[in-house]
Amino acid sequence: MSRAPKLPALHSLQDLKLLQRELALQRRLAEEARERAAAAARLAEQERRLFELSVGPVTALPQAQRAQHALPRPQPLPLQREADERQALLQALSDDFDVDSLLETDESLSFRRPEIPQEALSKLRRGHWALQAQLDLHGMRRDQAREALGDFVQESARRGLRCVRVVHGKGNGSPGREPVLKAKVRRWLVQKQQVLAFVQARASDGGSGALMVLLQQVQKSPASAVRGD
Numbered sequence: 370m371s372r373a374p375k376l377p378a379l380h381s382l383q384d385l386k387l388l389q390r391e392l393a394l395q396r397r398l399a400e401e402a403r404e405r406a407a408a409a410a411r412l413a414e415q416e417r418r419l420f421e422l423s424v425g426p427v428t429a430l431p432q433a434q435r436a437q438h439a440l441p442r443p444q445p446l447p448l449q450r451e452a453d454e455r456q457a458l459l460q461a462l463s464d465d466f467d468v469d470s471l472l473e474t475d476e477s478l479s480f481r482r483p484e485i486p487q488e489a490l491s492k493l494r495r496g497h498w499a500l501q502a503q504l505d506l507h508g509m510r511r512d513q514a515r516e517a518l519g520d521f522v523q524e525s526a527r528r529g530l531r532c533v534r535v536v537h538g539k540g541n542g543s544p545g546r547e548p549v550l551k552a553k554v555r556r557w558l559v560q561k562q563q564v565l566a567f568v569q570a571r572a573s574d575g576g577s578g579a580l581m582v583l584l585q586q587v588q589k590s591p592a593s594a595v596r597g598d
Contacts, residue, residue: 480559481566485583493568493581498532500574500581501525505536506550514550518557526563526584534570539578551577558582 479490492498504521506514518535525533535558537550558564563585570579 478555479566479568480555480564485565489566489583490568493532493566493583494571496571496574496581498583500532500534501530503534503536506554507536507538509550511550511553514553515557518554519561522558522561522563522582522584526586529586531584531586533582533584534574534579535567535582536575536579539576554580 481487481490502521502525504517506517509517514537521533521535535554537554539551555567558567558580565583565585567580567582569577570581574581
């Protein structure tokens, strides 16, 4: 049983007025606290009713009847990054790139970057560097060939390969017997920074239907890439 608060001694009418004011203030504060508590309770009840109206009646399942699904976790493959790289590759290799001014004026229209000596083209023609990988573009449409070539050059450079071959075909099976991919492959290769030089392959390596490509090795300068054996 709670006890009533002890009232101070009253010695004058002024003390009585002060006591009345203090009691009135306490009553007002208590009433405001009750109103705030009631408002919070009403809001909680409204939210509960709103949830019930939204989802309908809810019955909790017994623990014994719950099915535990052991779903396999997806493999941590960088699918989005690979898709972004493929999209960037398609945008980077342009069919409208002007390559004619960059090609050597010989019969096979070879290519070398300014920092690559002319001797590198001669070595590439003679087979100085061993062939380490090949990409065959036969039967591919233009967009397929462009994506495949970009992926091949990027992956070969990442693996540290130096000399690779790209087979674009001679066009014998194309309408008008014109090589559809021949000019496009040259244009695409010039746009890849990993490509230091390329020449038409020797007859034994595919002749006019293929290119021998010299790649820049990872963490090596272009000069060291062509000086080494």
